[in-house]
Structure formats: C-alpha cells, structure tokens
Amino acid sequence: MNIVVCGKVIPASSVTIEIDPATKRMARKGVTHELDPAAASAVEEGLRLTEKHGGTVTLVTMGISDATIGIRNALAMGATSAVHVLDDAVAGSDTLGTAKVLAAAIKKLPFDLVICATESSDSYSGIVPGQVAHLLGIPPVTFAREITLDGNRITIKRQSEGGYDVVEAALPVVVTTTSGINEPRYPQLKGIMAAKKKEIKIYTAAELGLSADQVGEAGAKEKVLTVGRPPKRQAGKVVVDEGEGGKQIADFLAELKII
Amino acid sequence: MADLIWVYAEVVDEKITPTTLEMLSKASEAGTAEAVLLGPAPDDAAATLANHGAAKIYRSADPIYRDYLTLPAVETIAGLIQKHNPAVMLFASSYGGRDLVAALSARLDCGAITDVGDFVLKDGSVEATIPALGASYQNTSTLIGGGTRLLLVRPKSFEPKANEKPLSVEEVPAAAGEALRKVHVKERVTVKREGPQLEGAKTIVSGGRGLKGEENFAMLKELADLLGGAVGATRAAVDAGWVPYAMQIGQTGKTVKPDIYIACAISGAVQHLSGMKTSKTIISINKDAEAPMFQFSDFGVVGDVFKVVPQLIEEIKKRKGK
Structure with missing residues (x-):
C-alpha cells in the first residue's frame, strides 16, 4: 500500500499572520513555520493505515524553504520520505495552480491512496483536494471521520449535516480527513534521529512538466483586488467581575427585553 | 441583458437548504436567477425555488445524484454550464458544495473563489468579498480568464426573500455510466442531537x-x-x-x-x-x-x-x- 499524504507547512499558530499589502499574499517569509495540524492528522491517518496494512507514507508538499521544519516533523512522526516542490515560480498560486503542482508531483510516485486534510488551517479554501482528485483522474472521497480499508475497498464515515454517511469506493482515491479523526502522535527522539536520514526530494515546477503560465501568480485565475480590514464592531462595555458579574449580565439581558 | 446567475440547489434532510434560498434571493436581485436541482427532492422543491426568484429550474430527479457522490452531478452541471454559459454559478459552502466546486473548477480549468460573503457583477466580471484569515481581513477577489465564475458562498450571507417567479422547469437527462458510480453512499446515519438545534436558534x-x-x-x-x-x-x-x-x-x-x-x-x-x-x-x-x-x-x-x-x-x- 503506497500512501501519499498532501500537507502544508504553515506559519505557526502562535504567529499572527499578516497579509502583505504589496503582493496581497500571506506574509510567509521570516515567520516560524510548523506542519499544519490538519496535515499532521492526515499523516497520522496514513501511518495508522500502513501500520495495519503495510506500505509507505510519502509526504508531498509545496512551499518555501522554511517548510523543511514541518517536513522533518512528518518524517519524524514516521513518514517514509517526502517530496518538496520548492520554486519561486509557484509562489502566488491559487487553489487550482496549487492542485496542478501537487497532482504533477504525485504522478511521479506510485500511489494507491492519497490523503489530504479537508482544508489547511491557514487559508482553508477546502477545494484543493477535490481539484487534485480530478487532475489525477481518481474519485474524491471527502470529509472522513473514520477510514477503513479492506483489500481494494475504502469505506469512510463521511461527516454530514445531520450525522454521517457511510461511503464506499475502490482504490485509488483521494480521501480527505476532518479535524478530530485522530490525535497525531508526537515525534519521539528515535523518530527525530531517523528523520535526518530520510529523503526529501526537491522539484521545481519545470521538473514536474509545468509551464510558468500554469502555476504561481502568472497562472492564477483568482486575483486578489483589495486587501482590507472588516468594519470594526462598535466596542461594547466590559466590566470586571467583583461578585456581581452574573447579575450585571442579567441586567443587560433585561435591558434587551430577553428576560 | 441581465446577467445569468445560477444557483446549485441543495437538498438536506429532504428540504431545500436555507443557504440555497439565500443565494437565490441575492442572485435574482443581481441578475436573472436560475437553479439546478439534481436528485430526489420534496414535491414542492421546484415551487420553493421559483418563489425565491428562480426564473428557470434545470431538473433531474434521478437517484444517481443521491446515491453516488460528486461525479454524476459534476458531469451534468459541467454539461449545462458549457451549453448555457451563465456568468456566475453559486454553491453553498457545505460538504457537497465544496466537492462540486473543486471538481468543476479543475474540469473547466476556471478556478473558483471560496468563502464568499458578498459579490457584485461589473461588466460581466465578478468581484467577491471574502473574509480572509478567519475574518481578520476583508478582501475582494475576482476571477480572470472568462467562462463561468464559480463561487462558494458562506451560509447566512444574504437574506432569503420571497420573489415569486412563474414556475418553469426544464427536465435534463440524468448522468449515466459506470464511471460515474464510483463513490457510493451506502447508508445515511442521522445522529440524534438532544435539545434545540443551533440552526435558527435566537x-x-x-x-x-x-x-x-x-x-x-x-x-x-x-x-x-x-x-x-x-x-x-x-x-x-x-x-x-x-x-x-x-x-x-x-x-x-x-x-x-x-x-x-x-x-x-x-x-x-x-x-x-x-x-x-x-x-x-x-x-x-x-x-x-x-x-x-x-x-x-x-x-x-x-x-x-x-x-x-x-x-x-x-x-x-x-x-x-x-
């Protein structure tokens, strides 16, 4: 079983992400990076499946050189190897550009199953996995809260508005995982040491057979026109509880005629 | 001529979803609204859509759309888009909506804008307002390159309004073929939730x-x-x-x-x-x-x-x- 996990390395959650008004992109350079927690969950799911059914887990990512720290983290968790698309030409890609890059990188690998998080934790468009599936010519099997493999069949519990659907397909597919499908493991010292020897294969867009007008800013169909801040809510009243906080809220609700 | 704006009508728990009606209301204000309704739906579904501004409804009640995820609906919608070339097509930012926009944007090579809170049409091009980075920013985006603009719309972005149109339904042929029956919904499980629901709570x-x-x-x-x-x-x-x-x-x-x-x-x-x-x-x-x-x-x-x-x-x- 060859599993490919697509995941993103993003500015660490402790960092407040800013948008650069000049490029209208997220300011990714010069801030601490980490493996997206959503991607860590996808890696974890891949590891659990290979622990049960055998096989390899390869992380595929696209990102700046700072992404290495997150790639190493996935390798330390237990991923077998990684592919890093590292190229200034892919900066500014929109969702479809990103999907083209990931699909081209995945095509270089043997794969039976592709696992992605439902969405990344920084830009959360949530449509890249479905685009990748289409570009690979395999079905998308999305929003999995539980994954079971039986030979060539994959069965998932798919999150739905009112509960879940039991959904089945034949491999290969692209499956997406919801947050909370598992608790990703923390890398142990042994894993961290082993990760240093694991291969990170680096590609440029051209090496993946992609022309400059397909990816990056040049290939993006979506153009950000303006970057702004939403209208501020009128600041309300804040009081410090000195034993009457609950009563003060009740007074406020009474003013609104709620009680 | 008014711009043609399509809305993908979603049915959940045997009801047209509120977001569908919100999008239709907005679409019928901004242009000529039409809806695409696929799969089994309640008897009054088409009438509900017309009452919220749909001047026309493209309809197939075939169960393939309910029993097999994404692929059949994409096949039908892509065909309809290529035939009628609407300026914009709106989808709810839901589980199903996202899957459709992902596949359609790749298939039609047209890209998409996600998490849209509002939009305007100017000279045939779309300008969408997006609360980026969890609403700490509010950006505007457009799609270039022509073709139908696909937008994923956040729930509760627009007010659902009655805007009655004469009921006009065009039956479309159901998607067919084994290649579309790949992702099979075997069972739908409703998890019983206790107490009042978040949706609609005051x-x-x-x-x-x-x-x-x-x-x-x-x-x-x-x-x-x-x-x-x-x-x-x-x-x-x-x-x-x-x-x-x-x-x-x-x-x-x-x-x-x-x-x-x-x-x-x-x-x-x-x-x-x-x-x-x-x-x-x-x-x-x-x-x-x-x-x-x-x-x-x-x-x-x-x-x-x-x-x-x-x-x-x-x-x-x-x-x-x-």
Missing part, C-alpha cells in the same frame, strides 16, 4: 476550552434552556471530545447569526469568530481581560466563568419567579 450559549471538561457544558445547557436557546462550542472543545461536532461553531463548523450570543470562556480565535461574529448582540465572559472576544462583544465580564454563569442562572430564575 439565543446561543457557547463554550470553549476554558470550560475544562465535558461535565461543565451542563451549566451552559441550563442557561440556554432558561433563555430558550441552544448550546454551541468551539473547535477546541469539540476536538477535546467534550461535545459532538454538530455543536461546533466557526470556520470548520457552523455559521450562526443569533440575536444573542453568550461566549463562555472563549478567547476569540479567528477560527471561532468567523462563525459567529455577525451575531446581533454578543456577550462574553472570560478571565483574561486581553481575550480578543471582548473586542467583538457588546457586553463583557472579565471573570471566572464558573462563578459568573451560575450567578447569571440564579438571577434569571429569580427574575422569572422560579
């Missing part, structure tokens, strides 16, 4: 990680019951396993817009804010005076949620004479 009492455990949600339930409301939660509380995903409010959960939102021990991470910040009145309780949630609150109490909430409950009971 009052919501919500809890975050600061509640420290599952058992403490009982206190929020009591408060919500007194106010005739529902209980919600942050992703942190859901990920911790304290409450089910159905209660999650935020970027990856539900978008709500109640009259009263009471945030208990919620710091106000962008993930959560993006799902509730358009609530009419926000009240928050947090021991950290620096919590971003206070900046969004109409009334805030810096204090211990385990003291303030019980006192609030007692006070409401007293005033209600219980």
Whole structure:
C-alpha cells in the first residue's frame, strides 16, 4: 500500500499572520513555520493505515524553504520520505495552480491512496483536494471521520449535516480527513534521529512538466483586488467581575427585553 | 441583458437548504436567477425555488445524484454550464458544495473563489468579498480568464426573500455510466442531537476550552434552556471530545447569526469568530481581560466563568419567579 499524504507547512499558530499589502499574499517569509495540524492528522491517518496494512507514507508538499521544519516533523512522526516542490515560480498560486503542482508531483510516485486534510488551517479554501482528485483522474472521497480499508475497498464515515454517511469506493482515491479523526502522535527522539536520514526530494515546477503560465501568480485565475480590514464592531462595555458579574449580565439581558 | 446567475440547489434532510434560498434571493436581485436541482427532492422543491426568484429550474430527479457522490452531478452541471454559459454559478459552502466546486473548477480549468460573503457583477466580471484569515481581513477577489465564475458562498450571507417567479422547469437527462458510480453512499446515519438545534436558534450559549471538561457544558445547557436557546462550542472543545461536532461553531463548523450570543470562556480565535461574529448582540465572559472576544462583544465580564454563569442562572430564575 503506497500512501501519499498532501500537507502544508504553515506559519505557526502562535504567529499572527499578516497579509502583505504589496503582493496581497500571506506574509510567509521570516515567520516560524510548523506542519499544519490538519496535515499532521492526515499523516497520522496514513501511518495508522500502513501500520495495519503495510506500505509507505510519502509526504508531498509545496512551499518555501522554511517548510523543511514541518517536513522533518512528518518524517519524524514516521513518514517514509517526502517530496518538496520548492520554486519561486509557484509562489502566488491559487487553489487550482496549487492542485496542478501537487497532482504533477504525485504522478511521479506510485500511489494507491492519497490523503489530504479537508482544508489547511491557514487559508482553508477546502477545494484543493477535490481539484487534485480530478487532475489525477481518481474519485474524491471527502470529509472522513473514520477510514477503513479492506483489500481494494475504502469505506469512510463521511461527516454530514445531520450525522454521517457511510461511503464506499475502490482504490485509488483521494480521501480527505476532518479535524478530530485522530490525535497525531508526537515525534519521539528515535523518530527525530531517523528523520535526518530520510529523503526529501526537491522539484521545481519545470521538473514536474509545468509551464510558468500554469502555476504561481502568472497562472492564477483568482486575483486578489483589495486587501482590507472588516468594519470594526462598535466596542461594547466590559466590566470586571467583583461578585456581581452574573447579575450585571442579567441586567443587560433585561435591558434587551430577553428576560 | 441581465446577467445569468445560477444557483446549485441543495437538498438536506429532504428540504431545500436555507443557504440555497439565500443565494437565490441575492442572485435574482443581481441578475436573472436560475437553479439546478439534481436528485430526489420534496414535491414542492421546484415551487420553493421559483418563489425565491428562480426564473428557470434545470431538473433531474434521478437517484444517481443521491446515491453516488460528486461525479454524476459534476458531469451534468459541467454539461449545462458549457451549453448555457451563465456568468456566475453559486454553491453553498457545505460538504457537497465544496466537492462540486473543486471538481468543476479543475474540469473547466476556471478556478473558483471560496468563502464568499458578498459579490457584485461589473461588466460581466465578478468581484467577491471574502473574509480572509478567519475574518481578520476583508478582501475582494475576482476571477480572470472568462467562462463561468464559480463561487462558494458562506451560509447566512444574504437574506432569503420571497420573489415569486412563474414556475418553469426544464427536465435534463440524468448522468449515466459506470464511471460515474464510483463513490457510493451506502447508508445515511442521522445522529440524534438532544435539545434545540443551533440552526435558527435566537439565543446561543457557547463554550470553549476554558470550560475544562465535558461535565461543565451542563451549566451552559441550563442557561440556554432558561433563555430558550441552544448550546454551541468551539473547535477546541469539540476536538477535546467534550461535545459532538454538530455543536461546533466557526470556520470548520457552523455559521450562526443569533440575536444573542453568550461566549463562555472563549478567547476569540479567528477560527471561532468567523462563525459567529455577525451575531446581533454578543456577550462574553472570560478571565483574561486581553481575550480578543471582548473586542467583538457588546457586553463583557472579565471573570471566572464558573462563578459568573451560575450567578447569571440564579438571577434569571429569580427574575422569572422560579
């Protein structure tokens, strides 16, 4: 079983992400990076499946050189190897550009199953996995809260508005995982040491057979026109509880005629 | 001529979803609205769509759309788009909506804009407003390269309005072929949720990680019951396993817009804010005076949620004479 996990390395959650008004992109350079927690969950799911059914887990990512720290983290968790698309030409890609890059990188690998998080934790468009599936010519099997493999069949519990659907397909597919499908493991010292020897294969867009007008800013169909801040809510009243906080809220609700 | 704006009509639990009607209302104001309705639907579904502004409804009731995910609907919609070339097609930012936009944008090589809160059409091109980075920014985006613009629209972005059009339904041939029957829905399981639902609740009492455990949600339930409301939660509380995903409010959960939102021990991470910040009145309780949630609150109490909430409950009971 060859599993490919697509995941993103993003500015660490402790960092407040800013948008650069000049490029209208997220300011990714010069801030601490980490493996997206959503991607860590996808890696974890891949590891659990290979622990049960055998096989390899390869992380595929696209990102700046700072992404290495997150790639190493996935390798330390237990991923077998990684592919890093590292190229200034892919900066500014929109969702479809990103999907083209990931699909081209995945095509270089043997794969039976592709696992992605439902969405990344920084830009959360949530449509890249479905685009990748289409570009690979395999079905998308999305929003999995539980994954079971039986030979060539994959069965998932798919999150739905009112509960879940039991959904089945034949491999290969692209499956997406919801947050909370598992608790990703923390890398142990042994894993961290082993990760240093694991291969990170680096590609440029051209090496993946992609022309400059397909990816990056040049290939993006979506153009950000303006970057702004939403209208501020009128600041309300804040009081410090000195034993009457609950009563003060009740007074406020009474003013609104709620009680 | 008015721009042609299509809406993908979604049926969940045998009902046209509220977001579908919200999008149709907006579409019929901005141009000529038409809807695409695929799969089994209630008898009055087409009439409901027409009543909310759909001048025409493309319809196939074939069960293939219900029983097999994504691929059959993509086949049909892509064919209809290529034939009629609408300026814009709107999809709800839901599980199914996202899957369709992902596949269609790749198939038609046209890209898409996600998480749209509003849009305008100017000379055939679209300008969408997007609350980026969990609503800490508000950007505008457009799509270049021609063709139909695909937009994924956030729930509750528009008011659903009656705008009656004569019922006009065009039957379309159902998608067929084994290649489309690849992702099979074998079973639909409805998880029974207790108490009032978040959708449509006028009052919501919500809890975050600061509640420290599952058992403490009982206190929020009591408060919500007194106010005739529902209980919600942050992703942190859901990920911790304290409450089910159905209660999650935020970027990856539900978008709500109640009259009263009471945030208990919620710091106000962008993930959560993006799902509730358009609530009419926000009240928050947090021991950290620096919590971003206070900046969004109409009334805030810096204090211990385990003291303030019980006192609030007692006070409401007293005033209600219980």
